Amino acid sequence: MNLDRLVDLDFADKRVTVVGLGLEGVDTVRYLASRGAEVTVSD
Numbered sequence: 671m672n673l674d675r676l677v678d679l680d681f682a683d684k685r686v687t688v689v690g691l692g693l694e695g696v697d698t699v700r701y702l703a704s705r706g707a708e709v710t711v712s713d
Contacts, residue, residue, distance in 0.1 A: 680705075681702050681705040681706055681707035682705065682706035682707070683706060683708070684706075684707045684708070685707070685708045685710070686702050686707045686708070686709050686710070687709075687710045687711075687712060688702070688709060688710070688711050688712070689712045689713075690712075690713060691711060691713040695711070695713070699711055
């Protein structure tokens with residue numbers, strides 16, 4: 671998954687739900703969490 675477009679977005683203190691933990695889902699969770707998002711996962 672190419673997340674280059676998301677670099678400028680601010681996820682600090684945001685609540686995000688990721689549905690699905692395929693390869694892209696896992697990477698997305700890691701990306702969002704590393705930028706301060708509170709991530710909830712549903713698979």
